[in-house]
Amino acid sequence: MPRVRVNYDLIAHLFDKGPYRAKSADPELLAFIADHTVSDALSILDIGCGTGSQLVANRTVVPHGRLIGLDRSLGMLRQAQLKARDIGWVQADGAMLPFQARVFDFVTCQHALHHVRDKACMLGSVFRVLRPGGRLVIYSLCPQESADWLYYEYFPEAYPIDLTDFWPTESIIAVLETAGFMAVTAERRHLHYEQNMQEWLKAVRRRDITSQLMVISDAAYAAGLRRLEEGLVDGSAPPTRADHLCLVTIRAERPRDNPSRRA
Numbered sequence: 112m113p114r115v116r117v118n119y120d121l122i123a124h125l126f127d128k129g130p131y132r133a134k135s136a137d138p139e140l141l142a143f144i145a146d147h148t149v150s151d152a153l154s155i156l157d158i159g160c161g162t163g164s165q166l167v168a169n170r171t172v173v174p175h176g177r178l179i180g181l182d183r184s185l186g187m188l189r190q191a192q193l194k195a196r197d198i199g200w201v202q203a204d205g206a207m208l209p210f211q212a213r214v215f216d217f218v219t220c221q222h223a224l225h226h227v228r229d230k231a232c233m234l235g236s237v238f239r240v241l242r243p244g245g246r247l248v249i250y251s252l253c254p255q256e257s258a259d260w261l262y263y264e265y266f267p268e269a270y271p272i273d274l275t276d277f278w279p280t281e282s283i284i285a286v287l288e289t290a291g292f293m294a295v296t297a298e299r300r301h302l303h304y305e306q307n308m309q310e311w312l313k314a315v316r317r318r319d320i321t322s323q324l325m326v327i328s329d330a331a332y333a334a335g336l337r338r339l340e341e342g343l344v345d346g347s348a349p350p351t352r353a354d355h356l357c358l359v360t361i362r363a364e365r366p367r368d369n370p371s372r373r374a
Contacts, residue, residue, distance in 0.1 A: 116226050116276055117325045119161070123186030126162050129320050134168040139248040139360070141172060143217050147244065152176055156215045156240070158205045158233070159183075159223020163191030166198050179215075181205065183226070206232040210240045221250045224283070225276040226322075231286050238290045241365040247292070249361040253299060255279050256357035261306060262323045265315075265339050268331040269323040276326075280359050292363035299359045306354040312339055 119126070126132070140155070153176040157166050160180030170178060179199040182188050188200045203209050205220070206229035218237050220227075227233045237247050254273040257263070263270040280297045287295050315336060318324045324332055342348025 117322045119182075119184035119187050121186070123162065123184060123190050125319055126187065126190065129317065132162075132164060134164040136168050136172045137165060137219065137221075137248075139219065139362070140169055140217060143246050143248075144172070153217060154215045154242075155179065156181065156208075156210075156218045158208075158218065158220040158237070159226060160191065160200075161187050161223070163188075163194050163198065163200065165219075165221060166191075167194050170195065170198065179210075181208070204228070206230075206236065208233075208236040208240050212239050213242045215240050216242055216245045218245070218247045219249075220247075222252065224249055224251055224278070225273070230278060230283075234283070234286050234292075235290045238292060238365055243365055243367040245365045247287075247363045247365075249283065249359075249363075251280075251283075251359050251361070252277055253280060253357040253359045256299070256301070257355065259355050261311065261352060261354050262315075262321070266324060266327055266331060266335040268327040272326050273323065280361065283361055287361070287363045291365070293366045294364040295361070296363075297359055297361045299357055302356045302358065304354055306352045308339070308343060308348055308350055308352055312343060315339070 144153075153173050155166070155169060155173065155176055155178050157180045160166060160182050163180050166178050166180050170176075177199075179201060180188070180191055181201045181203050183202065183204055185202050188202055191198070191200050201209065205223070205227040218241060224230060224233070241247065252273070254263075254270065254277050258270070280299070284295050284297060314320050315324060318332060339348065
């Protein structure tokens, strides 16, 4: 059986204390609402919902919608339940969605597809549970175009692991189209920014800040941290570094039924 990338039960109580955890209403959901004649009673599924912050934020724009968060980690879901009792929290594997066919209008998977062991099965299962005209949106890291990311420079053991766990965008698109999705698009965002290395050191001293640090061996993590600390002391690491990361948003639609083909 394929390995579990990270055991989030162990860090669930710490997850929301990390940076970048605050959420606002998903702009992709807002775009879906704007593009469709839909009621406020939308049915929304978040696969790999973690501690549920995104769904809680989405509730503000669909106050009467049916919101479901699914995650394999019971610890993460327990944290989510503390935030909202009116959202359904379901423990299950994303590859085996325990829902009837055609029950969701909008399905999202935000930076979680790499944790799903059978990705092709999950994408086919999403097609099954989406209503005709429904939309799937996937947010993901693109390590194939992020080789110069500082995490990979200082913690190089993470790079080959990510290349295996994060499918190339083209592979995801091919599986989506094979499953029956239409209007599949991918939008890459190349983020270029200046990294304050002292601030980054403070961040990576918390190993749970990102799965890239949790999937590597203890020795590899310690070696990268030591190299960064020593570089900042002896001046071999400059106080700021240019950094680069590529993120991708993939959108796919389940086609509407063709009335002429109905029995």
